[in-house]
Amino acid sequence: MVAGLDEKLEPIYQDVLRRNPGETEFHQAVREVLETLGPVLVKYPELADQKIIQRICEPERQIIFRVPWQDDRGQIQINRAFRVEFNSALGPFKGGMRFHPSVYLGIIKFLGFEQIFKNALTGLPIGGGKGGSDFDPKGKSDSEIMRFCQSLMTELYRHIGEHTDVPAGDIGVGQREIGYLFGQYKRITNRYESGVFTGKGLSWGGSRARTEATGYGTIFFLEEMLKVRGESIEGKTCIVSGSGNVAIYAIEKAMAMGARVIACSDSNGVVVDQDGIDLDLLKQIKEIERRRLTSYVQEKTSATYLEDGCIWNIPCQVALPCATQNELTAKDAQCLIKNGCIAVAEGANMPTTPEGIRVLLEAGIPFGPGKAANAGGVATSALEMQQNASRDSWSFEHTEQRLQQIMVNIHRHCYETSEEFDAQGNYVVGANIAGFLKVGQAMAALGLV
Numbered sequence: 210m211v212a213g214l215d216e217k218l219e220p221i222y223q224d225v226l227r228r229n230p231g232e233t234e235f236h237q238a239v240r241e242v243l244e245t246l247g248p249v250l251v252k253y254p255e256l257a258d259q260k261i262i263q264r265i266c267e268p269e270r271q272i273i274f275r276v277p278w279q280d281d282r283g284q285i286q287i288n289r290a291f292r293v294e295f296n297s298a299l300g301p302f303k304g305g306m307r308f309h310p311s312v313y314l315g316i317i318k319f320l321g322f323e324q325i326f327k328n329a330l331t332g333l334p335i336g337g338g339k340g341g342s343d344f345d346p347k348g349k350s351d352s353e354i355m356r357f358c359q360s361l362m363t364e365l366y367r368h369i370g371e372h373t374d375v376p377a378g379d380i381g382v383g384q385r386e387i388g389y390l391f392g393q394y395k396r397i398t399n400r401y402e403s404g405v406f407t408g409k410g411l412s413w414g415g416s417r418a419r420t421e422a423t424g425y426g427t428i429f430f431l432e433e434m435l436k437v438r439g440e441s442i443e444g445k446t447c448i449v450s451g452s453g454n455v456a457i458y459a460i461e462k463a464m465a466m467g468a469r470v471i472a473c474s475d476s477n478g479v480v481v482d483q484d485g486i487d488l489d490l491l492k493q494i495k496e497i498e499r500r501r502l503t504s505y506v507q508e509k510t511s512a513t514y515l516e517d518g519c520i521w522n523i524p525c526q527v528a529l530p531c532a533t534q535n536e537l538t539a540k541d542a543q544c545l546i547k548n549g550c551i552a553v554a555e556g557a558n559m560p561t562t563p564e565g566i567r568v569l570l571e572a573g574i575p576f577g578p579g580k581a582a583n584a585g586g587v588a589t590s591a592l593e594m595q596q597n598a599s600r601d602s603w604s605f606e607h608t609e610q611r612l613q614q615i616m617v618n619i620h621r622h623c624y625e626t627s628e629e630f631d632a633q634g635n636y637v638v639g640a641n642i643a644g645f646l647k648v649g650q651a652m653a654a655l656g657l658v
């Protein structure tokens with residue numbers, strides 16, 4: 210079942226399909242936003258006159274380039290990299306770099322498009338962008354990763370800068386990769402420009418709590434959604450897909466707030482541990498040793514591993530998709546509801562399919578869309594930029610407090626916007642409209658640029 214679009218928006222969407230053939234994830238992200246904007250054009254007709262939606266759907270600039278590098282056997286390898294600078298009405302382009310074999314222009318554009326609204330919701334001065342490469346970091350040595358990052362930056366450096374475009378991490382890009390990228394940028398430009406990258410290490414310009422921020426922020430958002438219903442995360446049984454940066458710190462904060470997290474996953478399978486996931490063991494395996502999740506059950510034999518299993522079949526009260534796009538379908542949503550799930554918050558970007566979202570919303574399940582629920586990562590990146598600009602370094606407690614306050618504000622803003630547009634408690638409507646209005650009004654004020 211696909212919801213209809215407002216008659217003013219249908220031709221805009223058709224134009225997006227025509228101009229961007231084959232980019233299915235980008236089409237999906239645009240459609241999800243357009244489905245909620247009909248009432249906005251009635252209330253703010255000047256935004257339609259100014260063609261703000263058509264302009265927002267077209268990136269300001271898109272860069273595609275070759276990344277040649279040599280592997281450890283001396284063989285030449287060629288990858289393709291992207292940087293899509295989507296919208297700079299509110300500040301420099303800002304968004305992570307993703308290294309994954311599935312990356313192509315449509316993925317980077319969906320992520321960049323989402324990023325515009327997410328960044329607007331943080332209330333901080335950052336525009337939207339995204340980048341990445343079809344490079345697969347799995348199984349690569351440290352020196353291969355370094356050579357690849359250096360080659361990529363040899364082209365990318367000319368397009369980025371602390372006032373222009375500020376990349377960060379995403380799937381396959383953590384502190385190690387950011388170190389290599391930043392190191393090469395510094396070498397080529399002969400400038401120690403800390404603000405050009407976020408997600409840096411603490412000893413070279415990073416912010417405390419940035420590593421934790423996306424996962425922690427998702428749990429803060431979830432707690433606000435539950436509060437509206439007179440509930441709390443304390444004592445709830447949770448499942449978290451993925452076992453990367455977002456998943457690990459969502460698990461950490463959920464546990465710290467009294468939840469029982471019994472499952473997590475990677476692209477090969479699911480670990481179920483009814484004692485509660487052993488976080489120290491998980492961090493050791495994923496962050497330090499960079500091993501697969503199968504190692505978890507080798508170390509903790511009471512846990513079970515479901516090869517190719519679907520995490521959403523495991524009964525829980527709270528589901529947190531924190532791995533990748535379109536990982537939670539309508540069938541999965543029905544299964545969650547049948548098993549007693551009362552809330553879903555997205556740590557990943559667009560992990561729930563449009564049909565999955567519809568099933569959850571129709572069942573009245575509080576659903577936190579990624580562009581609101583996972584905005585804590587980029588918000589803390591903007592706090593890292595603030596610290597870099599003032600050559601300061603804040604404590605963990607102070608940074609976490611700022612993060613929590615930002616998530617509370619995002620939740621309130623989305624909730625109030627959903628009420629204003631007669632969709633009380635629908636955070637998809639609230640997040641899309643609140644983010645769109647902030648960017649759209651800035652674009653209108655800046656003239657036809």
Ligand code: NDP
Pocket residue numbers: 378379380381382423451452453454455456474475476477531532533534556557558559583584586587
């Ligand atoms: P990581 O690379 O640290 O971890 C990704 C996790 O997701 C891994 O467990 C990985 O398993 C799994 N995964 C990735 N691709 C797939 C796939 N195609 N199918 C099944 N599992 C998959 O990435 P992050 O934790 O940083 O990012 C996770 C999600 O959160 C992404 O959607 C990202 O865009 C989003 N996000 C991240 C932010 C951040 O600050 N890092 C900020 C906001 C959103 P495997 O190892 O097997 O590939």
